Amino acid sequence: MKKSNWLAALGLAMLATTTVQAQENNEIWHYYAAGSELAGMNALIDAASAATDQYEFSGVVIPGNVVELRRQLQTAFLGGRPPALYQSSMAFELKTFADGGQLHPLTEVWAAIDGDKIFPEGVQRVVKVDGVPFGVPFDLSLINNVFYNKEAFEKAGVDVPTDWASFTAACDALRTAGYEPLGNAGGTFWSLYNFYAALVSVLGEEGYYKMASGELGFDSPEISEALDLYRDSMVSCYAKNWSGKTWTQTADDLVNGNTGMFMMGIWAAGYMEQAGFKAGEGFDMFQAPGTVGKSIFQMDVLAVPEGAGVAAADEFIKAATTPEGQAAFATLKGSLAPNINVDPAVYGYAGATFTRQFSEASANNAVLPNLFFLLPTDLGTEFGVQIERFAIDPSDTVKSEMISTLEGLRQEALAENAFIKW
Numbered sequence: 001m002k003k004s005n006w007l008a009a010l011g012l013a014m015l016a017t018t019t020v021q022a023q024e025n026n027e028i029w030h031y032y033a034a035g036s037e038l039a040g041m042n043a044l045i046d047a048a049s050a051a052t053d054q055y056e057f058s059g060v061v062i063p064g065n066v067v068e069l070r071r072q073l074q075t076a077f078l079g080g081r082p083p084a085l086y087q088s089s090m091a092f093e094l095k096t097f098a099d100g101g102q103l104h105p106l107t108e109v110w111a112a113i114d115g116d117k118i119f120p121e122g123v124q125r126v127v128k129v130d131g132v133p134f135g136v137p138f139d140l141s142l143i144n145n146v147f148y149n150k151e152a153f154e155k156a157g158v159d160v161p162t163d164w165a166s167f168t169a170a171c172d173a174l175r176t177a178g179y180e181p182l183g184n185a186g187g188t189f190w191s192l193y194n195f196y197a198a199l200v201s202v203l204g205e206e207g208y209y210k211m212a213s214g215e216l217g218f219d220s221p222e223i224s225e226a227l228d229l230y231r232d233s234m235v236s237c238y239a240k241n242w243s244g245k246t247w248t249q250t251a252d253d254l255v256n257g258n259t260g261m262f263m264m265g266i267w268a269a270g271y272m273e274q275a276g277f278k279a280g281e282g283f284d285m286f287q288a289p290g291t292v293g294k295s296i297f298q299m300d301v302l303a304v305p306e307g308a309g310v311a312a313a314d315e316f317i318k319a320a321t322t323p324e325g326q327a328a329f330a331t332l333k334g335s336l337a338p339n340i341n342v343d344p345a346v347y348g349y350a351g352a353t354f355t356r357q358f359s360e361a362s363a364n365n366a367v368l369p370n371l372f373f374l375l376p377t378d379l380g381t382e383f384g385v386q387i388e389r390f391a392i393d394p395s396d397t398v399k400s401e402m403i404s405t406l407e408g409l410r411q412e413a414l415a416e417n418a419f420i421k422w
Contacts, residue, residue: 026312027060028302030087031069032333035248036270040333041087044138044320047328051319055312057084066093067188067381077102077305084309085316088135090126090299091373091422092380097303098134104304106133109314113321118339122367125422126374127301135301136317137338138329142354143193143265143298143370144291147251147272147283152179152260164201164233164289171237174260180239183250183262184391188384190247191391192372193296194263194288198230199223201290205368212374214419218406224399231394233289234263243392251275254283263288265298269350270334279350287357295361298370299338369422376418379409 032041041059049057062069066089076082082102088094097103110116110133116124119137127135148160153170156177161167171181184190200208202225203216210216216223239259242250251268253259255277262268269279277283287294302320304313319325326337327346336354344355361367372380386402413419 025056026084028085029083033061040329044329047325048316048319052315082305085302085313088303094134095129098129103134104306135303139300140336140338141265144296145285146263147285148261179260182237183259184238184242185247185250186243191388192384197288197290199226202226213421235394294366295358296368376413
């Protein structure tokens with residue numbers, strides 16, 4: 001077993017039995033626990049470790065997601081023992097800790113790696129707080145693609161959908177042919193990410209950013225229309241018992257031919273490829289209705305707590321942002337490298353498709369950061385919870401309760417001047 005893998009497993013066992021412990025080496029906390037995600041993170045850690053003789057790095061898996069990692073960090077900050085670096089999301093996830101004085105500004109290492117040159121402008125906007133970089137991107141994913149089983153489409157006589165009408169028609173044909181039409185998974189994020197397609201269809205890019213800045217109310221007619229579109233065109237297509245599954249289990253359903261389509265971030269391509277289900281052969285992908293020509297993206301970044309690990313963190317960042325370091329992660333995980341100097345030839349069929357989508361959207365100024373991370377943290381989290389609740393029970397009663405809850409939180413955030421125009 002690789003040294004980084006062994007240390008990651010050891011760190012996980014320690015976290016499961018005790019509180020956050022003193023850092024004996026330079027730990028990188030992350031929540032990539034399995035499959036292509038863990039393989040990519042281990043490759044990134046190995047690349048950084050090989051680039052320096054001065055520091056030792058190891059990965060520690062925090063089970064769960066960004067929410068669970070945030071909780072562990074809060075405990076670590078209180079105890080004065082944070083990791084050297086950790087996996088963070090963009091925008092408000094960075095701002096919260098930066099405002100609390102718990103993050104080290106990355107101005108010097110950002111200059112050393114030419115951050116303003118190697119990362120696109122749209123990417124830079126959501127890693128800087130008041131113009132100061134507090135996160136360095138290492139992983140960029142698009143979340144508006146629908147993956148489909150090519151054999152299922154062929155047997156059901158389905159063409160690739162191009163709009164909502166053909167999408168719902170595809171669902172009907174797949175169900176008639178014995179397939180679950182559309183996979184989904186339980187959790188704070190996945191139903192929300194699916195909902196963005198309906199949201200952008202109704203609001204467009206300008207309205208999407210108005211939601212992010214708090215200018216558009218959840219009680220607006222537009223949001224009601226988007227919820228109805230989501231209910232009628234996606235929720236109605238979801239597989240039975242979807243809320244009890246993880247995203248990897250639903251991806252397995254697509255691989256095994258039980259499910260025809262699955263809307264998920266592009267990391268699903270890497271997972272399915274690792275399972276031997278090849279892009280362009282076993283499965284393919286298309287941009288969800290309402291988002292054709294657009295890219296909704298989310299990004300993972302490296303953030304550095306203030307403390308004794310700053311010097312080591314700088315060296316890790318320098319290695320992790322080279323074209324070689326970024327490609328080592330992206331090619332295994334099935335995501336895109338944020339560094340524009342990474343050669344597109346490193347990607348396979350899926351990566352080349354996503355790269356083309358992102359380039360076209362960037363050229364048309366149609367790149368949208370994940371709304372979850374643009375909203376104040378409490379509101380974004382509740383948004384995800386409420387959309388999942390609506391996806392499980394898409395009744396008018398739940399819809400009304402959801403709108404009331406979210407609008408109340410929006411009003412509180414407005415009163416606290418919590419919104420930002422990123």
